[in-house]
Amino acid sequence: MPKRLLIVAHAPSPNTLRLREAAERGARHPDVENVEVVVKAPLEAGPEDIRACDAILLGTTENLGYMSGALKDFFDRSYYPVLEKKQGLPCALYVRAGHDGTGTRRAVEGIVTGLRWRWVQEPLILRGDWQEAFVERVEELGLYLAAGLESGIL
Structure with missing residues (x-):
């Protein structure tokens, strides 16, 4: 039975939509055959x-040093x-942080800690002005x- 990866990402702009699409593209990589990918807005x-x-x-x-209201609503x-x-x-x-992303990261980490979810990688903070490299990093x-889900290491 395939594993299911859920991507929940707020994408209010063309660039943030590109990031969500990159996450999906990476998750649907042709070498990963046994993972179902579900993508939803928060x-x-x-x-x-x-x-x-x-x-x-x-x-x-x-958003103002915090996560998007949409993601907060999802958690609520x-x-x-x-x-x-x-x-x-x-x-x-x-x-996607226009400034430093510290408050946003801390807020999400607090909720994830309460839920007792398990971080599998350090949060990826895409700081400052838009860079095309952000797309590649999110795709990865x-x-x-x-791939981690499929192989059973996650």
Whole structure:
């Protein structure tokens, strides 16, 4: 039975949409055959999506030193319904940060710690002015998660 990777990423701009698409492209790499990839915007995702997945990749913008309101809403709706059911869920995060991303990272880490999910990689903070390299880095993160799920190391 294939494993399921859930990508929940806020994409309010063309560039952040490119990041979400890159995460999906990486996760759907042709060499990864036994992973189902589900991609949703935070306002469309909920606890049932978390319960059905084997790993989760979160993506957000830095908004006033915090995560996007959409991702916060996702956590608000999902936290208690999955709290006891998905402990140890492998997770990763990318942040598109116009500034330093520290507050955003800290906020998401606090929620993930409460959920007892398991970080499989340091959060990827894409700081400062837009760089094309951001797309490649997020694509690699998607591939890493999918390949890790398929091989059983996550």
